[in-house]
Amino acid sequence: MRTFGKWLGRILLFLVLSAAVLYAWKREEIHRLLAVNTLFSEEKIVSNFSNMNAAFLTREVDRGSGPVSKIPKGEPAAMPAGLSQWVEDRAVTGLVVLKHGSLLHESYYKDTSPEDLRISWSVAKSYLSALFGVVVAEGHIESLDDPVTKYAPKLIGSAYDRASIRNVLQMSSGVTFDEDYLDYNSDINRMGRVLALGGTLDDFAASLKDTFVEPGSQWQYVSIDTHVLGMVIRGATSRNVAGLLSEKIIQPLGYEQSPYYVTDGAGAAFVLGGLNISTRDYARFGQMFLQHGMYGGQQVVPADWVAESTVPSAKTATDALQYGYQWWMPKDAREGEFFGIGVYGQYIYINRPLGVVIAMNSADRKFKEDGVTDTNIAMFREIAEGL
Structure with missing residues (x-):
């Protein structure tokens, strides 16, 4: 013994x-793996969403040394009677409302502040779309109908082998990808673990082999599609996305703070959801798109790209939210009304006919419940129509 x-x-x-x-x-x-496993827990989600750099690899998107662009303050607007209950129900952390470029409402909740750099989640896709339009206009990409493999040869032999850039912009790649955040073994959660453990998302994208339909024949939301667009930008320009976004988008908008991207182990920006920006600065981006890509007297994003990317063009169902190039439109799509949306309640809502931009950040753990997105769009419309 x-x-x-x-x-x-x-x-x-x-x-x-x-x-x-x-x-x-x-x-x-x-x-980082432990952080992923508790990222959305009830007791940590609000703090986590304002402090992603405490848990993940990151890369600054330099705001440059230029002056902060001024947002003039207008007369404080009367908000809808149901706003307070909606804010509570949707676990809102920040809300900024602009009309004709003036600040009419700004509020923060759950012990957050205007200085917090909040995770965008899939609102980052709309930022990448804007950058893509600049890269196309500069001639780095010949045609949206080029195969993605022309600029991202690592994807040859993958599920993306026959997909065009336009297919991927419209989330119509046909690539099989499980987007269920509640399933530990889903593709989206496997991707999150790759990110946490310092792997490379280029390798992850190249490892996908299965398709469920022909590219371009059907819309289905596939988050890794946006990473592929990032690979195309890097291949076409020989530059990193963070540096390009800084130069082409962030600096011209005169942001208050330098945003940052969550990155993978190779330093590649997590372009499909890893931008961290203050709520006011999200609103500046929305204002630029409301103004057809113009901001501070400069054409930041080509007006024709703004127009093309923010109208329904993907083959979505007629009774569903509509989709363009990494931008969304309501089910009853109205001219000049579109939005970026991220999980857990991140929005940039633009209503061009009414001259309104609404930026919202949240930590809404019920964001997937039936009717939540419709309720949010209804509230944005009520705010816009009441100003």
Whole structure:
């Protein structure tokens, strides 16, 4: 028994030492993986959404040294009677309302502040669309009907092999991708673990082999499509997305703070959802799109790209939200009304006929319940129509 006890003690000591060595070697990766597993927990979600740089690899998107663009203050607007209950129900953390470029309402909740850099989630897709329009206009990409593999050859032999850039812009790649955030083994959650453990999303995208329809024949939301667009931009320009976004979009808008991207282990920006920006600065981006790509006397994004990207063009169902080039339109799409949307309640809503931009950040753990998006759009319309 004594011999057995000695051997057992040695085995336990070996396991403890091995665990200690593994932890020391992979400490950052383990911390990021733990962060992913608690990212959306009720007690941490609000803080996490304002402090993504505490848990993940990041890369600054430099605002430059230019002056902050001024947002003039207008007369405070009367908000709808149901706003307070809606704010509570939707776990809103920040709300900014502009009309004709003037600030009419600004409010923050759940101990957040105007200075918080809040995670965009899929609102980042609309930023990438804007950058894509600039890259196309500068001649780096010959045609939206080019195959993505022309600029991202790593994808040759993958599920993206026959998809065009236009297919991917419209979320019509035909690539099989499970977007269920509540399923631990879904593709979207596997991708999150790749990000947390310092893997590369280029490799992850190239590893996808299955399609469910021909490219371009059917719309289906596939978040990794946006990463592929980032690969195309990098391949076409030989530059990183963070640097390009800084130069072409963020600096001309005169942001108050430098945003940052969450990145993968190779330093590639998490372009499908990793931008972190203040709510006021999200509103500046929306104002630029309301003004057909013009801001501060400069054409930041080509007007024809703004027009083309923000109208229904993808083959979505007639009774569903409509889609353009990484921008959304309501089910009853109205001219000049479109929005970017991210999970857990991130929005940039633009109503051009009424001259209104609404930027909203939230930590809404019920965002997937039936009717929530419709309720949010209805509230945005009520705000816009009441100003």
